[in-house]
Amino acid sequence: MIDNDPGDSMPDIPTEPNGHMLTELARTRERRASGPNRRPLMANIGSYEYAIMTTLGSPERSTDGVEGGYQDDPNDPGNKGGKGTNFGLTQPFYDEWRQSKHLPIRAVKHCDEPEARACYLDMIWLAPRVNARGVSRVAPRTGVLYYDAAINQGRGWAPHALQELVGLAGADVDGWVGSQTLAALMAMANLRGDTATATAYAIRRMERYKVSRKYDDYGHAWRMRLNRICDFANLTWRWT
Numbered sequence: 001m002i003d004n005d006p007g008d009s010m011p012d013i014p015t016e017p018n019g020h021m022l023t024e025l026a027r028t029r030e031r032r033a034s035g036p037n038r039r040p041l042m043a044n045i046g047s048y049e050y051a052i053m054t055t056l057g058s059p060e061r062s063t064d065g066v067e068g069g070y071q072d073d074p075n076d077p078g079n080k081g082g083k084g085t086n087f088g089l090t091q092p093f094y095d096e097w098r099q100s101k102h103l104p105i106r107a108v109k110h111c112d113e114p115e116a117r118a119c120y121l122d123m124i125w126l127a128p129r130v131n132a133r134g135v136s137r138v139a140p141r142t143g144v145l146y147y148d149a150a151i152n153q154g155r156g157w158a159p160h161a162l163q164e165l166v167g168l169a170g171a172d173v174d175g176w177v178g179s180q181t182l183a184a185l186m187a188m189a190n191l192r193g194d195t196a197t198a199t200a201y202a203i204r205r206m207e208r209y210k211v212s213r214k215y216d217d218y219g220h221a222w223r224m225r226l227n228r229i230c231d232f233a234n235l236t237w238r239w240t
Helices: 024-033 048-055 091-100 112-125 132-138 140-152 157-165 179-192 194-210 216-231
Strands: none
Touching: 024 179, 048 112, 048 194, 048 216, 091 112, 112 132, 112 140, 132 179, 132 216, 140 157, 140 194, 157 179, 157 194, 179 194, 179 216, 194 216
């Protein structure tokens, strides 16, 4: 399959749809959200409602997500064309979604939260290539790590990393999460458990972050993000 993800060709990370680096405001949100009274209920883990909560928080604001509102960081590799990011959405990602809905292109800074939730539903959760819904149905905790990886580390890298983790090789590592990938994931989760599988995927994410040329600038923010996502997945592993 041809991967037309505009950020996937970048040698660095994170890539689109979210190259957005956590600002001081986002870091403050992360610190506040990581307290013992902010741990989310896991009754609906594996659902889109749970997944989008990890990104944008709960509607009643009882739980914070890992993404904030509009940011215009000129050093952000996801800030393509100097248009900024909004709710973690880059301009090309937002353009792609609006075009798929036959809507006119407009600046990502004008995207509102309901529209951002719809973008992530269509482009990450339901998208055939990424198929975060399928992953979350098979292994809910792994799905939490995977869904966020597709947002923050790229819709190309996240599926490839999952396929390699579950033992696929060669031409089978094609970046399209279909029945073969899900069957391999189910086998691994049945053998090792979802918690161990999710932890192994979290470690792959950490290793990917560490080889970034931007690690010295953004490593602390990435560590906070990944640890927060591990919180949402109810993992004991932490990047320390």
